[in-house]
Each structure stands twice: as C-alpha cells, then as structure tokens.
Amino acid sequence: MGQEVLSRLHDLPEICIELGQDICVGEIEADHNNPKQLIDTHGTFALLYNWFPNEGREIRQYTERPRSEFFAIRHAFLGEMLHRRWYAYEQTVVVLLRAVQTGKRITRFSVGNISDLEEGRESFASAVQQVERTERVLKSVWRELHAEQADWAERYRRLETQSEQVRRAALILLENLLS
C-alpha cells in the first residue's frame, strides 16, 4: 500500500537536477471518481478559474492534482517563496501559481497509485473544509498581487461574489458525490 509511490519519490528531486526544472510535482494516479480528484476538479480548479483563469489553465496543462503533497523544488525557487508570505495550507497551489506567473520550469511526474482505504476516504465535511481553505488562500494571494492597483476593491468584490457561487456549486456537486 503506497509502496510504489514511496519508491518513485526519489525521481522528483532527480528530475529537478537532471533536467534543470524549478519544481517537479508528483501526481498520484486516480480515476475521475476518486474523492480527492473530485475535490480538485469541482473545487480547486473551478476556484482557480475564477481568481486566476490564465494560471489555472496553465497549471492544468501539467497536472490534475494542484494540491499534491509531493513535490520537489529547486533551492533558489524555495528561497523566493520563503521570502514571500508562507501560507499555512495549500502550499502546492500557491507555489504553482507563483511558478506560472514567473515563468518557472515545471514538470509533472506520475508517482503511481495509492489504494483508497475505507478509513482514508474523504467525507463531505472534509471536502467542505478543503474547498473553503483553497478559496481562502486564493483570495489572499489575489489581494496580495492586486492591492496596489486603484480599482482592486471593486474587482475583488466582483470576484468574491463569483467565488461564492463557484464554491456553492462545487459543494452541491461534492455533497451529491461524496455523501
């Protein structure tokens, strides 16, 4: 259980070094009905497309799992991220956003499959928490990037209204699929 994943994690830093990449995201293979995949499809990407549509499109060209817990990052890029605000959660999304915005070299590598243990399955309550957390992070990052601009407050209010609709739609779908 998970042994295949553990045996492939060494590839992530090796890829950064051998191929001169700034970040290598390890992606666990999962079918479309995997709970984490459902949360990313209906929650994470939907919210990304609201707050950062261009970056969201670019991120999805690399990975379907932008919240992956597995990634290797080049020291220089890590230093760059540590000089910025370090968020308490959903770091991978924040790192990927920054990577796309600053033209970093990104790679996705499949690290295999982890069997879905019954006790490890995501509940709807957990999905709500994850979607709300992602939304909070994206709002904060957006404000950080745009708060210097004259019309930021008006644009923020508009995006926030849309974001609420996106989140509610995501949670309706996830309740249907996970409950």
Add this chain to the structure above:
Amino acid sequence: MPTATCEASTSCATPQAESVSLVGDFNQWNPTAHPMERMADGGWFLVAELRHGHHRYAFLVDGHLTTDPRAMGATRDDQGRRVSLVAVS
C-alpha cells in the same frame, strides 16, 4: 567512463500517420535519429537504448510534435514546447 544504458520500448497509436519518429534530449531532438516502425495494427513501435535517468521526449508525427498520452510525466523543452517525460532505470 562507460554510461549505463537500458533498452526502452515505446509505441505511438497513430495509424493514419505517414511517418513517426521519436525525438528527445537523448538525440538532440533530431527527427531522423530514431524513426519508428509501423506495426501490423497500424501503430508505431521502437526499442531505443537510453542511458539511465530522466529524458524529455515526444513523437514527431508527420512533422508535428506530439506528446505521449501514456507518458510518466509532462514538462516543456528548451523552446517551451509541451513534451513528455520518461524515467529509465
């Protein structure tokens, strides 16, 4: 010093193509270095000797760079084009 190599096989399911070759870091993206062979089912196949490690690659299908849908990874080449990734061990 000798470099460890490994035979790696790859296939490309594009039966309508006129020509397919394998290009990547390992052959400096040379379109003539690794031509693929058409199989009876119309797909294309090749066994290539690659050194151990990670390689960026793509299929050149009738001159068009095409990523491998079954690749282990995805990245971009030095020109910023989307390409595939394989680990050889």
